[in-house]
Amino acid sequence: MMLQEVIDIVKVLVFPGFLFFSILGLLYEWIDRKFYARLQNRVGPLYTGPSGFLQPFADFVKLMAKEDVVPEGAEKPIFSAVPVFALALSLFAVLFLPVYGTRGIISFEGDIVVLMVIMTLFVVLIFLGGISSASRYSEIGSERAILQLLGYEIPLVASVIGAAAVTVKANPSLSIRGIVEAQSGLWSIFGIQALGFAIFLLAAQAELERTPFDIPEAETEIVAGWMTEYSGKKLALLRLARDVELAFLCGLGATLFLGGPQPVFPGAAGTVISTVLFVVKSIVVLLILTLLRAAMSRLRIDQMVNFAWKYLMPLSILQLSLAVLIPNLLAF
Amino acid sequence: MDSAITIPIVSFVIALIISALVYGWGAKIAPKSKLLPGKAKPYACGEEVPAEIVPLTLHLINFATLFLVFDIVAMVIAFALLSPKLLADSALLIAVYSLVVLEAILLLARRRW
Numbered sequence: 532m533m534l535q536e537v538i539d540i541v542k543v544l545v546f547p548g549f550l551f552f553s554i555l556g557l558l559y560e561w562i563d564r565k566f567y568a569r570l571q572n573r574v575g576p577l578y579t580g581p582s583g584f585l586q587p588f589a590d591f592v593k594l595m596a597k598e599d600v601v602p603e604g605a606e607k608p609i610f611s612a613v614p615v616f617a618l619a620l621s622l623f624a625v626l627f628l629p630v631y632g633t634r635g636i637i638s639f640e641g642d643i644v645v646l647m648v649i650m651t652l653f654v655v656l657i658f659l660g661g662i663s664s665a666s667r668y669s670e671i672g673s674e675r676a677i678l679q680l681l682g683y684e685i686p687l688v689a690s691v692i693g694a695a696a697v698t699v700k701a702n703p704s705l706s707i708r709g710i711v712e713a714q715s716g717l718w719s720i721f722g723i724q725a726l727g728f729a730i731f732l733l734a735a736q737a738e739l740e741r742t743p744f745d746i747p748e749a750e751t752e753i754v755a756g757w758m759t760e761y762s763g764k765k766l767a768l769l770r771l772a773r774d775v776e777l778a779f780l781c782g783l784g785a786t787l788f789l790g791g792p793q794p795v796f797p798g799a800a801g802t803v804i805s806t807v808l809f810v811v812k813s814i815v816v817l818l819i820l821t822l823l824r825a826a827m828s829r830l831r832i833d834q835m836v837n838f839a840w841k842y843l844m845p846l847s848i849l850q851l852s853l854a855v856l857i858p859n860l861l862a863f
Numbered sequence: 864m865d866s867a868i869t870i871p872i873v874s875f876v877i878a879l880i881i882s883a884l885v886y887g888w889g890a891k892i893a894p895k896s897k898l899l900p901g902k903a904k905p906y907a908c909g910e911e912v913p914a915e916i917v918p919l920t921l922h923l924i925n926f927a928t929l930f931l932v933f934d935i936v937a938m939v940i941a942f943a944l945l946s947p948k949l950l951a952d953s954a955l956l957i958a959v960y961s962l963v964v965l966e967a968i969l970l971l972a973r974r975r976w
Contacts, residue, residue, distance in 0.1 A: 539866040543874060549881060595889040598896050603903040604915060618882040623875045637871055645871070666905035670917055681930045688934065759906050764889025768882065 539636070547630035547806070549622050555810070556621075556774030559781065560587040562814065563821050570825040587774065591767050599763030604665035613660035614761070614768035617653065621775035624649045627707060628782045629791050631805040634708040641705045643695060646783070647688055650738055653776065654680045657747065660769075661757030672756025675832050676747035679737055682839030683744075687734035689847035693727040694719055694787035696854035711791040718790040723857060726850040728788040730843060732816070735780045736823055737835070739773070743827040746835055778813070781820070785812035 542548055561576060561584055568575025576583025601607055626636045627646055635642075654676055661673025698704045698713045710719075720728050737744035740756075748756030755761075761769055785791060789812045792805035830838065867873055905912060 536866040536868070539868050543868050543877065544881075549878065595885075596892045596894075598894050599889070600896060600898075600902055602905050604905065604913075615879065615882045615886050618885065619875065619879040622878040622881065623871075626869075626874055637869055637874060664905070665915060666907075667912060667917075668906060684930075685934055754906055754908075763893055764886055767889060768886060771885075 542636050543626065547628075548626060548636060551630070552622070552625040552775055552778050553771065556771065556776075556778040557587040557591070559778050559814070559817050560774045562817060563777070563824075566818060566821045567825050570822070591771055594767035594770065595764050597763040597767075599765060602665060602760045605760065606663040606665070609659055609663040610760075611765065613656050613663070614765040614772070617656050617660075617772040618768045618775070620649055620653055620656065621772045621779060624779050625775060625782070628779065628786060629707060629711055630782075630809050631792050631802045632795055633711045633791070633793075638706060638708050640709075642707055643691060643705050643710070646707075647691065650687070651680070651684065653738075657757050660761070661747075664757070664760035666760050668753040668755070668759040669757050671753050672747045672749075672759070676740070676757060678832055678836060679740075679744060679746060682836045683734040683737040683843065686730050686839065686843040686847035687738065689851045690727040690731040690734065691787065693847075693851045693854040694724060694731075696851070697724070707786060707791075710787055711793060714790040715793055718788065718793075720788040723850060723853045724788055726846065727854065728784070730847045730850065731784055731788065732819060732823065733843060735784060736820055737839075739777055739780060739820075741820065742824045743830045744835055745829055746832045749829055777817070781813035781816040782809065784816040785809060789815070 544550060564586070565575040565583070576586035579585040579589045601610060624646060627638070627642050629635045629638075657676045658673045661669040661676065664670070695705050695710055697719050698709045701713060702709060704710070704713075733744075736742075740747050748758060750756075753759070758766065758769060786809075791812075792809040794808075795801065795805050868877065
């Protein structure tokens with residue numbers, strides 16, 4: 532009993548919990564920046580560590596050691612609490628991902644709904660952070676974040692529920708475990724869920740506020756959007772939270788549509804193989820997201836909301852209907 | 864049986880404590896803030912813009928509330944499509960989700976920013 536508790540503590544704090552995903556987040560930021568730079572015929576991070584590998588970590592430490600200024604007029608408690616809560620939320624979310632087995636550290640029936648809540652809360656935090664800064668740029672950024680959320684939230688939910696529809700045939704479930712187990716034969720992406728995967732990628736891009744949906748922090752228009760007034764350790768925490776969220780969403784995409792860590796093998800060697808598979812699959816998702824970022828330019832907020840409600844929403848409802856209907860029709 | 868640390872709320876509190884520790888570490892290694900005139904002014908590209916929290920437009924709140932209703936309905940329909948039993952099992956979660964988001968919107972609507 533005691534040993535089990537120690538193992539669980541190590542799982543939560545080290546692997547596959549907080550430390551693992553923090554490192555993975557920084558690694559993904561490096562991969563993202565490097566790949567993005569190569570696509571633009573630049574070299575990207577170069578000097579810190581081999582091929583600039585340690586640059587995201589160096590940026591984090593540098594920001595931590597910088598002076599932290601709270602602007603006048605800001606609501607200090609909310610302004611200061613937002614980065615702490617943002618990092619805590621991202622770290623909490625990764626505990627649901629199955630890294631080497633079919634279940635995450637936290638797993639129960641309906642956990643996918645909790646993940647939806649966490650993703651929504653992240654945007655609420657962004658809103659609070661921006662609005663409490665008492666700056667025009669921040670306020671515009673946070674209002675845009677909320678508007679954008681109104682656009683992509685329902686397609687995101689529909690794509691995730693569509694992914695859960697693969698469990699209908701055998702054992703209906705709304706848990707990540709059920710979804711991963713249902714993909715032991717064929718991955719969800721090979722079928723109608725290919726559309727769901729595309730919708731998920733677009734919604735994830737919007738959730739992460741990356742081009743073409745980087746409207747809330749559009750640097751050429753509103754400085755850094757809702758993050759304009761953040762500096763020092765607060766900015767460091769926000770950036771780390773963003774990196775962990777990036778790793779989380781890539782992992783979630785890999786879990787829901789690419790079979791997660793499947794095939795799962797028993798034993799220590801199996802753990803290593805599954806972990807490597809999980810990381811490789813989530814890097815594939817990351818590379819697609821980076822490609823999208825490099826290939827497109829920023830939309831205006833009205834274009835984004837229009838696109839989301841006129842095209843993304845009907846498509847997501849279509850894929851959800853097909854995902855639910857097709858297994859039922861095949862059963863007849 | 865799972866350990867206490869894998870109970871969601873316990874894990875979240877631990878994540879919060881760790882974030883607070885990282886924040887505290889930053890406070891330790893960063894230089895003390897020396898406030899000079901102008902440094903704490905909101906960023907405004909050199910223009911004189913007073914620091915003030917502008918009230919939210921009610922229009923956005925109405926829109927958000929409508930969206931919330933739509934979102935919840937979409938989720939309920941989706942769950943019901945998947946399995947009626949599942950709908951019964953997840954009713955509590957959906958209720959909690961609705962309450963959290965509704966509370967957030969009410970807070971935003973009530974607050975005089």
